[in-house]
Amino acid sequence: MLKKGSRRAGSSRGGRIFSEENSVHKFSRIKNTNLLNDDDGIFNARNSPDQIFNNSNLSPPYNDPSSASPMEKSPWSSQRNINIAFEDNGDDLSPNVLMGSLVREEGHIYSLAASGDLLYTGSDSKNIRVWKNQREFSGFKSNSGLVKAIVISGERIFTGHQDGKVRVWKISSKDPTVHKRLGTLPTMKDYFKNSMKTSNFVEARRHKNAVWFKHYDAISCLSLSEDKTFLYSSSWDKTFKVWRISNSRCLESVIAHDDAVNSIVAGYDGLVFTGAADGTVKVWRRELQGKGTKHFFSQTLLKQECAVTAVAVNPDATVVYCGSSDGLVNFWEREKHMSHGGVLRGHKLAVLCLVTAGNLVFSGSADMGICVWRKMGSDHICLSLLTGHNGPVKCLAAEKEHESASTNERRWILYSGSLDKSVKMWRVSENAPPMAWKGCASSAPTAMPSSMPAAPSFSVQSRNIHDLPN
Numbered sequence: 001m002l003k004k005g006s007r008r009a010g011s012s013r014g015g016r017i018f019s020e021e022n023s024v025h026k027f028s029r030i031k032n033t034n035l036l037n038d039d040d041g042i043f044n045a046r047n048s049p050d051q052i053f054n055n056s057n058l059s060p061p062y063n064d065p066s067s068a069s070p071m072e073k074s075p076w077s078s079q080r081n082i083n084i085a086f087e088d089n090g091d092d093l094s095p096n097v098l099m100g101s102l103v104r105e106e107g108h109i110y111s112l113a114a115s116g117d118l119l120y121t122g123s124d125s126k127n128i129r130v131w132k133n134q135r136e137f138s139g140f141k142s143n144s145g146l147v148k149a150i151v152i153s154g155e156r157i158f159t160g161h162q163d164g165k166v167r168v169w170k171i172s173s174k175d176p177t178v179h180k181r182l183g184t185l186p187t188m189k190d191y192f193k194n195s196m197k198t199s200n201f202v203e204a205r206r207h208k209n210a211v212w213f214k215h216y217d218a219i220s221c222l223s224l225s226e227d228k229t230f231l232y233s234s235s236w237d238k239t240f241k242v243w244r245i246s247n248s249r250c251l252e253s254v255i256a257h258d259d260a261v262n263s264i265v266a267g268y269d270g271l272v273f274t275g276a277a278d279g280t281v282k283v284w285r286r287e288l289q290g291k292g293t294k295h296f297f298s299q300t301l302l303k304q305e306c307a308v309t310a311v312a313v314n315p316d317a318t319v320v321y322c323g324s325s326d327g328l329v330n331f332w333e334r335e336k337h338m339s340h341g342g343v344l345r346g347h348k349l350a351v352l353c354l355v356t357a358g359n360l361v362f363s364g365s366a367d368m369g370i371c372v373w374r375k376m377g378s379d380h381i382c383l384s385l386l387t388g389h390n391g392p393v394k395c396l397a398a399e400k401e402h403e404s405a406s407t408n409e410r411r412w413i414l415y416s417g418s419l420d421k422s423v424k425m426w427r428v429s430e431n432a433p434p435m436a437w438k439g440c441a442s443s444a445p446t447a448m449p450s451s452m453p454a455a456p457s458f459s460v461q462s463r464n465i466h467d468l469p470n
Contacts, residue, residue, distance in 0.1 A: 170182050
């Protein structure tokens with residue numbers, strides 16, 4: 001997850017579904033450039049700035065000069081010039097298709113989580129919407145501002161917010177459309193109990209202290225441990241925190257990076273991977289100590305000038321991927337002692353999100369496209385470029401399709417959330433042939449697949465959400 005942009009765009013609420021409108025960008029923090037950012041419309045100097053787009057490549061109103069960065073050079077305007085020739089071979093028979101769109105005109109989509117036939121979407125409208133069978137099923141609301149991250153563990157839903165809090169929700173046993181808020185991390189009880197001791201305070205900002213177990217800046221990402229015993233939260237405050245799910249206690253706070261932590265993922269064998277605006281990807285090793293945990297720094301996988309914006313681990317826990325503000329996806333192979341495996345080059349602007357499913361890797365970008373990569377041995381090929389969004393692709397989620405065309409074919413439903421206020425659904429097959437292929441993707445291909453043909457959108461019924469206390 002990245003830090004929001006330098007202008008807060010007003011969101012239109014209610015509205016009709018499936019109308020896709022361009023909207024003013026509102027983005028996330030990426031790199032240390034001494035850029036100014038805002039908090040509820042107030043501009044403050046920060047060490048880790050907002051990301052600003054290279055607007056010259058975008059359609060109106062994204063190329064509005066009034067929304068341009070005051071900095072001549074930012075992570076968004078210093079992308080590598082990867083001159084990829086997009087080849088249209090006229091082949092529209094690919095099994096990868098756009099199934100439809102979910103649109104609720106109330107804000108940009110910042111987070112997604114899929115669980116079975118349910119899809120949770122978070123936006124800057126303070127609302128979390130629940131969709132079932134392509135229809136709006138339910139919803140719940142927090143008064144904290146935009147929803148930066150969503151993860152699901154059984155009947156519990158964890159949401160990370162702009163105010164630095166993690167909120168915990170549970171589906172009502174009497175009515176599956178009702179979600180009750182169980183509490184906030186840290187809990188009020190722990191906060192008051194521990195805030196009485198001065199030893200529990202650390203320096204948060206210059207001349208300002210905060211309790212060590214509370215994030216004092218926006219939550220950027222959430223991740224669950226393999227056994228779903230621990231919840232990890234990363235933040236722009238340069239730390240990640242470890243929470244025991246059973247009792248909602250914060251066990252540890254780790255100062256992980258020199259700048260905003262944009263992504264965290266709990267991997268295998270107690271390893272945790274973090275990516276940050278300081279351009280590094282770090283590996284941490286978890287050890288249980290009594291009733292608590294202790295995370296030790298293990299190694300740095302990547303150190304570069306460009307910010308790391310997304311981190312993901314494949315389902316087999318054999319490959320670690322990271323996306324960067326230069327539009328590249330690096331990967332490392334576990335079987336080769338975490339050696340660098342290569343670079344996937346498919347985007348013209350920053351990679352904003354990554355998700356894995358089976359042998360597939362999906363990368364969403366500020367260039368409004370989604371690259372579908374298939375792992376083949378130690379290499380990757382690009383199956384297709386999914387296009388259809390009118391804004392940057394901010395988040396992705398994937399679920400296995402229950403009904404496949406054949407027993408030998410694995411197909412996935414991919415959800416993509418964008419700053420065009422829409423969520424799109426794609427059907428993607430692992431057996432899909434590359435629509436255009438002239439070499440290995442990790443060897444800088446000379447051609448990329450053509451975009452997918454659009455499918456008609458399906459209708460969605462809207463429901464009122466339940467307004468719950470913050």
